[in-house]
Structure formats: C-alpha cells, structure tokens
Amino acid sequence: MSDLKAQELQMSRELAHAKRGLGWGVLSGATWGLDGVILGMALALAPFTNSTSLYLAPLVSAALHDGFAAVWLLIYNFLNGKASEYLRTLSTKPGLMVILAACFGGPIAMSGYLLGINMAGASYALAITAMYPAVGAILAVFILKERITPRVWLGIILCILGAIIVGYTPPEGNYPNFYLGLAFALLATFGWGMEGVLSTFGMDMIDPDIAIGIREGFSFLAYLILVIPIIKGFPMFVATFSENSIYYLILAGFLGALSYLAWYKALNMTGVGRAMALNITYALWAVFFGAILTDLKITPTLLGGAIIITIGTLLVTANPKELLNLRAR
Incomplete structure (x- = not known):
C-alpha cells in the first residue's frame, strides 16, 4: 500500500471516528435534558x-443523583469487563486529573445546577447552564491548545445570547428566588466548563468509560463526606429511600450516567468545543420534555432563546473533517 493510500485510509478512519463522536454528543444532550426534567x-x-x-433539598438530591449514576456506571463497566481498571487508573496522574474534574463537575456544578432547578425551574436553569461551552472553549485554548475558528466563536456567542434571552423573564408560578437560581446556574456553567477541559486532558490516557465512572463516584463521595454533613442533610438523605421520589432519582441517575457516558465519549472523539456544543442542545430537549411531562408553559422568550442556542450549536459543530484538519496543523 502506498503512503498516499495509507494516509487516505487513516483520514477516513479518523473522520468516521469524529462523526461517531458527534452522535454521542447529540445523545448526551437529549438524555441530560430529560434528566433535568425528571429531577425537577x-x-x-x-x-x-x-x-x-x-x-437542603437540591444538595441532597444532587448527592443521590450522582450516587445512583455511579452505581449504574459501575454495573456498565463490570458487564464490559472494565471494573478492574478503576483502581489501576486512580494511581495515575491522568486519573488524579479526572478526580479534580469531578470536584468541579460534582459539588460545584451539580450543586449549582440543582439549586438553579429548584429556584428557577428546570427549563430555565438548563437553558442558562447551556452557556458552559463558552467557558470550556476559552479554557481549552489555553490548556489544551485547541484552535477555535471565527464561525465557532459566533456559534458560542449565539449560545450565550440565547441563554440570556431565556432567563430574561421569570416563569409563571411561585419562584421568589428566580434570579438567585439563575446565579447558581451560572456557577454550574463554570464548573462544567472546567470539568470538560480537565476531563479531556485526563482522557488522553484513560478509557472514557472509566473516567466518567471515577468522576461520578468521587463526586458522590465528596457530597457524602463534605457537603451532606455540613448542611445536616442525612435525615433527608435517609428519608428519601422510603418515598416515591427515590424512583425518580434512580431514573435520573440512569439518565445522568448515560448522558455523561455519551459526553465523555464525545469529548474524547470530537474535541471539547464540538462535544460541549452538542451537549448543550439539552436546553432545547428540556423544553420539549418539560412540555410533555410537566405543566411547563412555553413562552416566546423560552422558545426563542432555545432556538438561538440550537442555531449556535449548529455553527459550532459544523464539519468534523475541519476538526481533523485543525488538529493536524
């Protein structure tokens, strides 16, 4: 086989790999949108x-969510013969990087996310947190040396604009702490942006399935050892297991595990910018699932903002072949 044909074959394989990464990114967005509605x-x-x-309620539910997600991922990795990789990975530097990512994505981002849902409503909180790719993309420039084209920047700006439009008008109903909820949702954007970059850095040498398993497990431990004792949440934590809400949390944990599994695969296969952009379609999915499963009233600002976020996402994702060209430079 000539060198030219070998290069073409390699490029074809890399392109197919990147395209599969985009598919995982879409799945991560859909499942996370449904996850947020179920949590609400x-x-x-x-x-x-x-x-x-x-x-109290948002932080306890966040702990249970990540705990159940960790269990689902442990089962998944066990069935795939990867459970033994947990301990080996933890002894490596990339494994420690994933643990650090878990701190940003769990106690910081997940707490802000659940507080945002509780105070501002699921669809609004999810739309605001959809801004996290802007943070991740900027951090990726400095930490991962990824290049971002002007079109991608335009897409990110549209995502931010859409999120601002969504949060401009409070929803109908009892939300006296609506804007505080949006502030917590903004905290989640920083945590998830940092997590995406740190996880991508760590996954250069770690199986994404193991990375997300470690991430959810250490997030749950952080809640159990630090957060829950501080807020005196153990009585509510234990009481949840005798209430119907536990079934919702088990389902949410499964959806969260699937979403994170898909997201980490997308991060590893197609890069931080595009993986994050596809993941934030959860803002639109949350509106869709919220309208079906709850009494959510779709306002013009909510729908318009979600559409703008989607357009921005399409600009960012573009052609995976371009991603390969950028990486080759």
Whole structure:
C-alpha cells in the first residue's frame, strides 16, 4: 500500500471516528435534558417539599443523583469487563486529573445546577447552564491548545445570547428566588466548563468509560463526606429511600450516567468545543420534555432563546473533517 493510500485510509478512519463522536454528543444532550426534567419532578415530591431551607433539598438530591449514576456506571463497566481498571487508573496522574474534574463537575456544578432547578425551574436553569461551552472553549485554548475558528466563536456567542434571552423573564408560578437560581446556574456553567477541559486532558490516557465512572463516584463521595454533613442533610438523605421520589432519582441517575457516558465519549472523539456544543442542545430537549411531562408553559422568550442556542450549536459543530484538519496543523 502506498503512503498516499495509507494516509487516505487513516483520514477516513479518523473522520468516521469524529462523526461517531458527534452522535454521542447529540445523545448526551437529549438524555441530560430529560434528566433535568425528571429531577425537577423529584424535587416537587416528599421529602424535598418538607424542607424550609433553600439549599437542603437540591444538595441532597444532587448527592443521590450522582450516587445512583455511579452505581449504574459501575454495573456498565463490570458487564464490559472494565471494573478492574478503576483502581489501576486512580494511581495515575491522568486519573488524579479526572478526580479534580469531578470536584468541579460534582459539588460545584451539580450543586449549582440543582439549586438553579429548584429556584428557577428546570427549563430555565438548563437553558442558562447551556452557556458552559463558552467557558470550556476559552479554557481549552489555553490548556489544551485547541484552535477555535471565527464561525465557532459566533456559534458560542449565539449560545450565550440565547441563554440570556431565556432567563430574561421569570416563569409563571411561585419562584421568589428566580434570579438567585439563575446565579447558581451560572456557577454550574463554570464548573462544567472546567470539568470538560480537565476531563479531556485526563482522557488522553484513560478509557472514557472509566473516567466518567471515577468522576461520578468521587463526586458522590465528596457530597457524602463534605457537603451532606455540613448542611445536616442525612435525615433527608435517609428519608428519601422510603418515598416515591427515590424512583425518580434512580431514573435520573440512569439518565445522568448515560448522558455523561455519551459526553465523555464525545469529548474524547470530537474535541471539547464540538462535544460541549452538542451537549448543550439539552436546553432545547428540556423544553420539549418539560412540555410533555410537566405543566411547563412555553413562552416566546423560552422558545426563542432555545432556538438561538440550537442555531449556535449548529455553527459550532459544523464539519468534523475541519476538526481533523485543525488538529493536524
């Protein structure tokens, strides 16, 4: 085989690999949008409705969500013969990088996310957190040396604009802490942006399936050891297992595990910018699932902002072949 044919074959394989990464990115967005709606439904049930604290119910539910996600991922990795990789990976430098990513993506981002859902509503919180690719893309320039084209920057700006439009008008209903909820959602954007970059850096030498398993496991441990004791949340944590809300959280944990599994695969296969951009279609998916499963009223700002986010996402994702060319430079 000539060198030219070998290069063409290699390019064809890399392009197919990148395209599969885009598919994983779309799946991560759809499942995360549904995950957020299910979590919002869980927070509307006992024991979460029995708390007078703004923070207790969201943080306890976040801990349970990541705990169940960790269990689902452990089962998945066990069935695929990868469970033994957990301990080996933890002893490596990339493994420690994934643990650091878990701190940003779990106690910081997930807490802000659930607080945002509880205070501002699922669809609004998800739309605001869709801005996290802007943070991730900027950090990737400095940490991962990824190049971002002007078209991709335009897409990111549209995503941010769409998120601002979504959050401009509070939803109907009882949301006295709506703007505080948006502030917590903004905190989640930083945490997830940092997590995406750190995880991509770590996954250069780690199987993405193991990386996300470690991420969810250490996030749950951080909640259990640090967050839950500080907020005195163990009574609610234990009480949840005897309420119907536990079934919602088990389902949400499964959806979260699937979404993160798909997202980490996309990060590894198609790069930070495009993986994040496809993942944030959860803002549109959340509106879709929210309208079907809840009493969400679709306002012009909510729908318009979600559409703008989607257009921005399409600009960012573009052609995976371009990604390969950029990496080759």
